Amino acid sequence: MKTASIAYRVADFLRRHPPFQYLDEPDLLELVNGGRVIFHEDGELVFECGQKRRPYIYVIQQGVVRLVDHDETGTREVLRDVRGEGDLLGVGRYFGIAEHAYTARTETDVILYALPAAPFWEQIKRHPRASHFLAAYFSVAIAPSELDGDLARNDQQRLGRRPVDWMEKRVDEPPSAVTCGQETPLRAVAASLAHQPPGAAAVVVDADGTPRGLISTRALSDRVASGELPLDAPAAQLMAPVADTLRAGLPAGAYLTRMLELEVEHLVLTDDGSRQGKAVAVIARRDLTRIEAAAPLAIVEDMARAMGIYELSQLLAQGQTFLAGGLTDATAMRWLAPMATALYAAVLRRVVVLVEGALLAEGHAIPDLKHCWVFFGSAGRGELTTLYDLDHGLIYDEPDPEQRRAARSYFLELGRRVSAALAACGFVSTAKGIVSGHPSACRSINEWEIGFSHWIHEPIESCVYRATSFFDLRPVHGDCTLVTRLQQRIHDEKDRSSGFVPLLVADSMANLPPLTFFRGLVIDDDGRYTETLDLQRATLQPVADLARALALDAGIDHPVGTLERLQALTPDDEDANALVNGTIAAFRNALFYRTRAGLSGHGDGSQVEPSKLTRLEQNLLKSGFRTVLQLMEYTGKRYGVVPRR
Numbered sequence: 001m002k003t004a005s006i007a008y009r010v011a012d013f014l015r016r017h018p019p020f021q022y023l024d025e026p027d028l029l030e031l032v033n034g035g036r037v038i039f040h041e042d043g044e045l046v047f048e049c050g051q052k053r054r055p056y057i058y059v060i061q062q063g064v065v066r067l068v069d070h071d072e073t074g075t076r077e078v079l080r081d082v083r084g085e086g087d088l089l090g091v092g093r094y095f096g097i098a099e100h101a102y103t104a105r106t107e108t109d110v111i112l113y114a115l116p117a118a119p120f121w122e123q124i125k126r127h128p129r130a131s132h133f134l135a136a137y138f139s140v141a142i143a144p145s146e147l148d149g150d151l152a153r154n155d156q157q158r159l160g161r162r163p164v165d166w167m168e169k170r171v172d173e174p175p176s177a178v179t180c181g182q183e184t185p186l187r188a189v190a191a192s193l194a195h196q197p198p199g200a201a202a203v204v205v206d207a208d209g210t211p212r213g214l215i216s217t218r219a220l221s222d223r224v225a226s227g228e229l230p231l232d233a234p235a236a237q238l239m240a241p242v243a244d245t246l247r248a249g250l251p252a253g254a255y256l257t258r259m260l261e262l263e264v265e266h267l268v269l270t271d272d273g274s275r276q277g278k279a280v281a282v283i284a285r286r287d288l289t290r291i292e293a294a295a296p297l298a299i300v301e302d303m304a305r306a307m308g309i310y311e312l313s314q315l316l317a318q319g320q321t322f323l324a325g326g327l328t329d330a331t332a333m334r335w336l337a338p339m340a341t342a343l344y345a346a347v348l349r350r351v352v353v354l355v356e357g358a359l360l361a362e363g364h365a366i367p368d369l370k371h372c373w374v375f376f377g378s379a380g381r382g383e384l385t386t387l388y389d390l391d392h393g394l395i396y397d398e399p400d401p402e403q404r405r406a407a408r409s410y411f412l413e414l415g416r417r418v419s420a421a422l423a424a425c426g427f428v429s430t431a432k433g434i435v436s437g438h439p440s441a442c443r444s445i446n447e448w449e450i451g452f453s454h455w456i457h458e459p460i461e462s463c464v465y466r467a468t469s470f471f472d473l474r475p476v477h478g479d480c481t482l483v484t485r486l487q488q489r490i491h492d493e494k495d496r497s498s499g500f501v502p503l504l505v506a507d508s509m510a511n512l513p514p515l516t517f518f519r520g521l522v523i524d525d526d527g528r529y530t531e532t533l534d535l536q537r538a539t540l541q542p543v544a545d546l547a548r549a550l551a552l553d554a555g556i557d558h559p560v561g562t563l564e565r566l567q568a569l570t571p572d573d574e575d576a577n578a579l580v581n582g583t584i585a586a587f588r589n590a591l592f593y594r595t596r597a598g599l600s601g602h603g604d605g606s607q608v609e610p611s612k613l614t615r616l617e618q619n620l621l622k623s624g625f626r627t628v629l630q631l632m633e634y635t636g637k638r639y640g641v642v643p644r645r
Helices: 004-014 025-033 091-095 118-124 128-135 184-195 217-224 252-262 289-307 309-326 329-360 401-425 445-457 481-495 500-508 535-553 562-569 576-597 615-639
Strands: 036-040 044-046 058-062 065-070 077-083 102-106 110-114 180-181 201-205 212-216 244-246 266-270 279-284 373-376 392-396 442-444 474-479 514-520 521-523
Touching: 004 025, 004 044, 004 058, 004 110, 004 481, 025 110, 025 118, 025 615, 058 118, 091 128, 110 118, 118 128, 128 279, 128 562, 128 615, 180 184, 180 576, 184 201, 184 212, 184 217, 201 279, 212 217, 212 244, 212 266, 244 252, 252 329, 266 329, 279 562, 289 309, 289 329, 309 329, 309 401, 309 576, 329 373, 329 401, 329 474, 373 481, 392 401, 392 445, 392 481, 401 442, 442 445, 481 535, 500 615, 514 615, 535 562, 535 615, 562 576
Parallel strands: 180 201, 244 266, 392 442
Antiparallel strands: 036 110, 044 102, 058 110, 065 077, 065 102, 201 212, 266 279, 373 392, 373 474, 514 521
């Protein structure tokens, strides 16, 4: 690069590709002037595995380079990546690795721009967007500490324009609780709340300050002002049960999502977060003052009062609009996924009430049996963000023998009508969907227990790989003790079948993730290519399956979400812990892209065309593939299973 014309020509090429497009022109020219042009013929080595790095990073200006290493035996060459125009080589040096981890071999005639590594690193660190891009070359979650890997405000990923950053802010100083004793007259409670903002509530506590109930201004208005209860009545007569307690200092989104799950307007905060702690504050809906916070709560409240299916469908559409508006980046999935689950649960609950009312009006008596509606699969894991395959079912208590046929007939009819109503609301059930109108998803508790026992003890004969979604149980409406009983049965049976978890692990590794993207195509390690990427098959499903198996083996039955299951594993080994964190980031990232595609109208969102993704997006997904493969290999060694294609 001896002349100014050559330098400007190289700079013109580089500024068409990230991360160089984010650099200032003087910085870019400084890099180019310190570099050189290298030509390789087809089949030549750019560098070899184990070779000491030269003081350059390389940019492919023309041609194709394959990155390879060898298997454990050292006899078979394994393809690791395919790089083309605009791609980087040799950036592993910034992880402190002095030797090349792979061998780079040209597949065509290749022209490389070799740029000085040290100045390149310093310039990248000074430009946040360039830093974001280079971080994606390493891992979704793990990159050199000097790089800014926060992609939260990256316009290349943004679908919505209403960020949910406020959900990450911690509520360190919530409003102090207005407290009263169980024998305190309602007159005094009303006087205490008179000076509070609208929508406030008083916590009824015992002598130790432990919360025993909650009295809202609405309850005072409805039951005391109306004359139903006298002003001298004790607080215990009016108080409502405390739905849940949390501790102060959590992110605002944690309080919002819990309100959505419980369909409540207030949460009691205690000094230690437990129900036995001392009440210190009350978070009310009014405290979530931003419109983004109020919207999902208001939608869920309206759903609980909807008079018909059409009204529910309109509210569901509003909920989808809210989700799309908040879909700014992968980190937003931390809040949007549980919100979607809460919205879908609210729809199911209201549909059940409407359908039960219709059956009663037709003369169908509701059996006097405990029953519980549940989500399975991605909905059960809290990961369903589109309207495709809301897997749901019904568990009902075991009826007396003479009532068994009538009970089964009623609940199946109820399930069929509920499934039809959900479809009318906008949910789409494909051939692989689980619906309560089918006998396989509508059973008595004894039938469910027998079914799980069969899957666990005879996994091959029962084709358990088709039934793994049933192991993701989330109670939605009804008597939750049935779900607790069933989860206990699952773990008891699992403990008596030592081969069950290894078989689940083996089934989860039936398909390896793809290798890379190249020129808008998806490439696997055999060099085969397809034009679309299946996010479900490449990342979401294998991680969900492995997390389920590991959670079962560890005796974890709650929570059932994939990310929560992974977080609950807490491995002691530092490398394993880093792998878990990387897997969490890779899963959330893939879920973001699936949600973005689904909410943009592309079916369930699992099919994505790489040619329509930016280079940054491709790198983020590609680093996720590597992380999933590492998780498979790590888990495979633990259980003696070899990942296979």
